[in-house]
Amino acid sequence: MLEIENLKTNFNTYDGVVKALDGVNLKIKDGEIFGLVGETGSGKSVTCYSALKLLPKAGEIVDGTVKLNGEIIASSDKVTDGTNYASFSSRFVAQIIDSLIIFLFVLPILIYGTEMLFFTVILPVLNLLYYVYFDSSKYKATPGKMFKGLVIIGPNGRLTPYEALLRSLLKILSGIFTLGIIFSLIFFSDKREGFHDRFCKSHVTSQSKQVKDDRRIREIRGGEVGIIFQDPLSALNPVMKVNEQIGEVLRLHREEELRSLSEIEKISLYSSKKFTLSPGVEFTIWAFCLSFFSLFTMIGQFSFGLPFLTIIFLFLIRDFLQKDNPESALDIMVLDSLSKVKLPNPKQIAESYPHELSGGMQQRVMIAMALAGNAKMLIADEPTTALDVTIQAQILQLIKDIQKENGMSVLLITHDLGVVAETCDRVAVMQSGKIVEESTVDKIFSNPDHPYTKSLLDAIPKGGKKRLITKESNMEVVS
Amino acid sequence: MSYNILEINGLRKHFPVKNSWGSEIGSVKALDGVNLKIEQGKTFGIVGESGCGKTTLMRSLLRLVEPTSGSISFNDESGFTDLLGLKSRELRKFRKSIGVVFQDPMGALNPRMLIKDIIGEPLVIHGQTKNIIDRVVELLENVGLGKEHLYRYPHEFSGGQRQRIVIARALALEPRLLILDEPTSALDVSVQAQILNLLNDLQKKYDLTYIFISHDLSVIEYMCDRLVVMYLGRVVEKADTEELFSNPQHPYTKALLSATPSFDKKKEKIMILGDVPSPISYHDKEGNELATELTEQEKLEIKSIEGKGIDYIVRSSLNEVLPLIRISDTHYARIRILND
Numbered sequence: 171m172l173e174i175e176n177l178k179t180n181f182n183t184y185d186g187v188v189k190a191l192d193g194v195n196l197k198i199k200d201g202e203i204f205g206l207v208g209e210t211g212s213g214k215s216v217t218c219y220s221a222l223k224l225l226p227k228a229g230e231i232v233d234g235t236v237k238l239n240g241e242i243i244a245s246s247d248k249v250t251d252g253t254n255y256a257s258f259s260s261r262f263v264a265q266i267i268d269s270l271i272i273f274l275f276v277l278p279i280l281i282y283g284t285e286m287l288f289f290t291v292i293l294p295v296l297n298l299l300y301y302v303y304f305d306s307s308k309y310k311a312t313p314g315k316m317f318k319g320l321v322i323i324g325p326n327g328r329l330t331p332y333e334a335l336l337r338s339l340l341k342i343l344s345g346i347f348t349l350g351i352i353f354s355l356i357f358f359s360d361k362r363e364g365f366h367d368r369f370c371k372s373h374v375t376s377q378s379k380q381v382k383d384d385r386r387i388r389e390i391r392g393g394e395v396g397i398i399f400q401d402p403l404s405a406l407n408p409v410m411k412v413n414e415q416i417g418e419v420l421r422l423h424r425e426e427e428l429r430s431l432s433e434i435e436k437i438s439l440y441s442s443k444k445f446t447l448s449p450g451v452e453f454t455i456w457a458f459c460l461s462f463f464s465l466f467t468m469i470g471q472f473s474f475g476l477p478f479l480t481i482i483f484l485f486l487i488r489d490f491l492q493k494d495n496p497e498s499a500l501d502i503m504v505l506d507s508l509s510k511v512k513l514p515n516p517k518q519i520a521e522s523y524p525h526e527l528s529g530g531m532q533q534r535v536m537i538a539m540a541l542a543g544n545a546k547m548l549i550a551d552e553p554t555t556a557l558d559v560t561i562q563a564q565i566l567q568l569i570k571d572i573q574k575e576n577g578m579s580v581l582l583i584t585h586d587l588g589v590v591a592e593t594c595d596r597v598a599v600m601q602s603g604k605i606v607e608e609s610t611v612d613k614i615f616s617n618p619d620h621p622y623t624k625s626l627l628d629a630i631p632k633g634g635k636k637r638l639i640t641k642e643s644n645m646e647v648v649s
Numbered sequence: 650m651s652y653n654i655l656e657i658n659g660l661r662k663h664f665p666v667k668n669s670w671g672s673e674i675g676s677v678k679a680l681d682g683v684n685l686k687i688e689q690g691k692t693f694g695i696v697g698e699s700g701c702g703k704t705t706l707m708r709s710l711l712r713l714v715e716p717t718s719g720s721i722s723f724n725d726e727s728g729f730t731d732l733l734g735l736k737s738r739e740l741r742k743f744r745k746s747i748g749v750v751f752q753d754p755m756g757a758l759n760p761r762m763l764i765k766d767i768i769g770e771p772l773v774i775h776g777q778t779k780n781i782i783d784r785v786v787e788l789l790e791n792v793g794l795g796k797e798h799l800y801r802y803p804h805e806f807s808g809g810q811r812q813r814i815v816i817a818r819a820l821a822l823e824p825r826l827l828i829l830d831e832p833t834s835a836l837d838v839s840v841q842a843q844i845l846n847l848l849n850d851l852q853k854k855y856d857l858t859y860i861f862i863s864h865d866l867s868v869i870e871y872m873c874d875r876l877v878v879m880y881l882g883r884v885v886e887k888a889d890t891e892e893l894f895s896n897p898q899h900p901y902t903k904a905l906l907s908a909t910p911s912f913d914k915k916k917e918k919i920m921i922l923g924d925v926p927s928p929i930s931y932h933d934k935e936g937n938e939l940a941t942e943l944t945e946q947e948k949l950e951i952k953s954i955e956g957k958g959i960d961y962i963v964r965s966s967l968n969e970v971l972p973l974i975r976i977s978d979t980h981y982a983r984i985r986i987l988n989d
Contacts, residue, residue, distance in 0.1 A: 209837040210808070512953055514946035528924050529699075558698040558864055560921040563908040564950075567920065571953070585837060588867075588910025615912045629842035631871030 171547055171579045172198040172221065177234035178246075179213075179220045190216045190229070192603035198547075203573060203580040205590035205611070207626075208600030214583045217600075218549050220244060222395060223387050238547070243390055393423040396540030400552040402532035406524040412535055413504045413520035416542050420503050423543035432499035440500050456485070503542075511538045511568060530561040537568065541576075548573070548580045554589065566593050587630065591615055599623050652724060654826055654858050655687040655710070660719035662705050666929055677928050679705040680716070681882040689724075689825075692852070692859040694873030694890065696866065696905070700925060702882040703862045707828050710860075711747060712740060723747075725825045745775060748819030752831040754811035758803040764789075764814060765799040771821045788817040791854075792847060809840035813847065820851070828860045833868060845872060866909045870894055875979075878902045880967060881928055888980035898982035900962045920954065923947040923964035941968050 179191040191213050198204045208214045219225050221236045223244050236244040391397070399405040407415055420428060421440075432439045447455070459478040466475030484491075501520075508516035511534045524532055533553060540548060550569065554562035570593060573580050582594055590597050591611055598608040599622065607620040618624050660683040663676040679702045687693045695703050709716045712732065721732040725746060735743055751757045758767055768785045772778065786796050792813040803811055812832060819827060829848070833841040845868065851857060863869050869876060870890060877887040878899065886899040897903045904919040923946055943951075947963050954961055971983040 209839065512946075512949055514944070514949050530924060559866070559908045559910075560698060560905060562910075563918075563920060564922075566910075567954075567959075586910060587838070588912065591912040592910045626838060629839040631842070631845060631867050 171200050171239060172196070172581065173237040173240075174217070174221060175235050175237070177217065177220060177236065178232040179216055179225065179229055180232050181229050183228060190603055191220065193234070194600075194603070194605055196598060196605065196608075198579050198581055201573070201577045201579055202595045203570070203582060203593055205594035205597040206581060206583045206600060207585065207587060207590055207597060209585060209626075211602075212600040213603040214585075214600055215551055218397070218551055218581065218583060222391050222397070222549075224391075238390065238394065243387060389423070392419055392540070392545075393543040394545060395547045395549060396543060396545035398533070398536050398540050398548065398550045398553045401556050402529065402536045403524060405536060406532060408524055411521060411523055412508075412527075413501070416504045416507055416520075416535075416539050417500050419539055419542040420500060420507075424503070428499045428503065431502065435499065435502075437502075438498045440498055452485075455481070507538045507542045508535070510541065510572070511535075513538070529557055530564060533557065533561075533565050534568065537565075537572070541572065546578050548578055549583070550580060551583045552585070553582075555584070555586070562589070569593065587615075587626065599626070651691075652689050653686045654689040654724055655685070655860075656720075656722045656724075657683055657685040657687075657710075658720045659684060660706070660709065660721065661717045662702075662709055662714060663717045675929055678882045678930065679928070680709065683719070683879075683882075683884055685877065685884070685887075687826075687858060687860065688875070689858055690852075690856055691874040692861050692872050694869045694876040695860065695862045695879060696864065696869055696876060697879035698864065698925065700881075700928065701879045703879060704830065705882075706879075707749070707830055707860070707862060710828065711744065711749065723826075742775075745822040746825050748822070748824035748827045750812070750815050750819050750827065750829045750832045753835055754808065754815045755803065757815050758811060760803055762802075763799070764801050764803070767803070767814065768818045768821055771818060775822060777822075784821075788821055789814075791820065791851065792817045807840075808836050809843055812836065812840075812844055816844075816847070816851070820855070823855070824857075826858045826860065828862070830862045831864070832861075834863065834865060841868070848872070866906065878905065881926070883970070883983070884973070886980075886982040888976075888982075892977070892980050896980075898976055898980070898984050900984075901967055902982070904962050918959055920959055920961040921964060922950040922954070922961050926964060926968060941965050 174194055174196040177191050177194040178189070181188040181190050194213070194217055196204075196206075196217070206214050206217065216225070216229070220229070220231055221244055225231070231244060231246045233246050235242050235246075406412075417440075428439060431437075459481045463475040463478040463482070466472065466478075504520055505516045508520060513519050513531065513534055519527065519531070519535070524535070527535065537553075548569070553569070554565050557565060566589065569580060569582075572578075582590065584590060594611050596608070596610050597614050598605045599614070599620065600606070601622050607614065607618065607623050609619075614623060615627070618627060660680050661678075662680040663678050665673045666675040666677060668674045681702075683702075683706060685693075695706065697703050705714060708714045710721065710732075712735070716733065719733075723730045723732055723743075723746065730743060732743070762770075765782065765785050768788055769781050772781055772784060777784070782799075785799065789795060789798060794810065794813055794817070798806075798810075803814070806814065816832075832848070833844050836844065848859070849872075852859060859872070861869065861872050873890045875887070876890050876893050877884045878893075878901065879885065880901050886893065886897070886902045888896075893902065894906065897906055900919075901921070904921045907917060907919040908921070923944055943963060943965055947965060951961070951963070971985055973981050973983050974986060975981055
């Protein structure tokens with residue numbers, strides 16, 4: 171399923187290069203629970219972040235590949251397969267052109283509205299027509315009322331044909347640019363791919379591979395590979411309801427299923443709610459409308475206040491105008507994914523915010539989110555460290571159950587050897603960026619080969635008052 | 650000669666719950682009648698899940714929260730002290746005799762103070778400034794650090810070393826009792842082992858008494874002589890460590906012991922189903938007792954677990970308050986007596 175070959179990741183710090191991973195080899199088979207154990211700083215989490223290209227800016231993959239089902243999803247950032255990525259200078263030029271366009275054309279339209287279209291598109295065309303069809307050298311420009319102040323006039327009231335053509339062409343060019351931008355914003359607006367990327371594609375062709383790669387990795391994250399993090403409360407968004415957060419995953423990764431569901435059931439795709447704004451916004455609108463209405467009434471212009479009165483009226487009868495929609499396809503799928511993780515009354519939980527749930531429930535919601543994109547592989551990064559033992563047992567049982575039901579593979583990253591012993595099929599022990607031992611659970615706990623594994627096992631307090639065997643661990647690898 | 654260094658009787662702490670108008674509508678019973686006797690020179694363990702009142706108990710021992718009712722008495726060479734009767738100046742003096750080590754060492758150390766200032770601060774506060782640097786060095790050497798660490802900041806140390814510094818500071822005023830609030834839960838196993846060894850050495854050297862709060866049962870089993878299990882503000886079982894681990898009586902203790910991950914795959918598992926009930930009890934509700942019927946989630950979980958051959962207990966069944974029953978001289982538990 172997941173294959174990591176000779177992965178080397180470095181972190182560039184002010185003190186030098188930290189070799190976080192130093193040649194990691196891992197193979198996770200289909201439908202197995204694989205444990206990755208190690209101390210703080212041994213590179214467990216960095217392994218999972220490099221595999222999904224989630225490394226912070228200072229981190230970089232130096233060597234090695236990560237394959238998911240045989241497809242390379244992450245490899246070293248250096249050139250390996252003969253593809254030329256965009257050079258710095260071409261990216262720089264593209265960025266300058268980008269910002270020029272935005273400052274010259276996009277911002278005016280955003281600020282002054284679509285009337286700017288008239289100045290940037292229609293007017294240049296008219297100008298051109300004007301000078302192409304009339305011989306401007308003979309014709310003294312005396313613009314009519316309509317074009318007064320708009321038509322280009324030279325210092326002596328005339329323009330040479332060449333000048334006129336040049337100016338018109340410039341204007342037309344700007345118009346075309348603006349139109350292109352507007353159209354691309356309207357019709358191709360794909361938030362997953364920045365405007366910059368799209369623009370660069372036409373100029374710097376070699377970057378398209380990177381764009382493609384980026385798109386693919388975004389499909390994988392949360393889609394084929396789900397992740398659960400250590401602290402559910404900081405991983406969940408505190409200002410979004412649970413159903414919005416799970417809905418986001420579903421929209422991004424299971425759009426087609428949503429569409430087909432809505433067609434079959436003949437229900438709306440996303441929204442089932444009546445039109446409501448947040449209380450603050452509603453209050454502002456109310457206050458605004460009321461004050462304007464009363465202002466106009468006071469100054470004796472009742473008719474000007476009528477539109478505001480209408481808005482207030484519409485707000486009042488809003489509930490009668492709107493029908494109660496049935497559940498949308500999104501709602502159904504959100505509830506479905508919540509009930510998969512054995513949450514009671516999913517409807518109530520879907521409508522609550524993360525802080526209203528207990529730690530165990532939050533972690534269940536996280537698992538539901540990770541699985542919402544039909545994950546074939548689940549990466550659990552210390553999923554139970556923040557939980558109590560009894561809740562931990564519940565969550566581990568849940569992960570095991572789901573793994574059995576879906577037949578997916580699980581990569582369990584933890585520092586608790588007991589958790590590994592209970593849940594995993596195979597284990598790898600990491601020490602300072604290397605895997606020092608990898609075998610089945612039974613073997614590693616009954617008969618460990620590597621001295622480091624032995625020392626880890628010895629350090630666990632057991633019954634009896636024997637002095638614990640310790641060893642100084644040095645984890646910093648700075649070169 | 651062994652005597653009880655600390656005796657706690659009927660300790661209650663109820664936090665008021667207020668509605669938006671500010672009037673009291675209920676209370677959180679963080680501690681609800683706790684009786685403990687802690688023997689001098691031994692390690693006393695407190696186990697329980699988050700929200701069961703461990704930390705409130707610890708804080709009320711230091712009078713960082715004022716208990717609602719009950720009594721705490723502290724005995725040492727100088728005599729008997731009633732902790733809850735102390736005036737603020739006496740209290741300040743008294744706090745010398747109890748040291749605390751908190752869970753997160755980085756949070757407990759001021760990042761802008763040098764180590765010598767951090768460890769010397771309690772000495773300065775209590776006016777023991779004679780040869781203060783020598784005393785600080787002695788304390789550092791006690792915990793396995795040295796002179797060279799005096800002029801450094803906390804961020805220059807690893808997690809284990811920071812915890813050592815916190816321990817050194819706690820020992821600065823030569824306390825008789827040390828409260829250890831999850832001292833190793835933020836550490837790796839190998840570092841944890843070093844800290845536990847250190848604590849054992851210090852105990853022997855200074856004849857200290859420890860109150861060890863943790864949710865890691867393997868650490869508790871290793872460290873403690875006597876143990877209480879707390880659940881929702883009450884002590885549900887107390888016994889000597891060996892007795893408790895070999896012969897747990899209360900269903901929650903049984904489940905807790907079985908929930909600890911272990912290498913023994915054959916170990917019998919008892920799952921606890923359901924979520925922790927809210928400890929808030931409202932005044933207007935009748936009886937103030939928590940419901941003992943099955944909740945929705947428990948029904949769901951029972952359904953999912955049925956037929957898998959896993960034993961389980963249900964949270965709502967633990968809500969009932971039973972009397973503490975003597976099982977042997979040293980072993981008490983809140984269990985139902987069967988008449989037949």
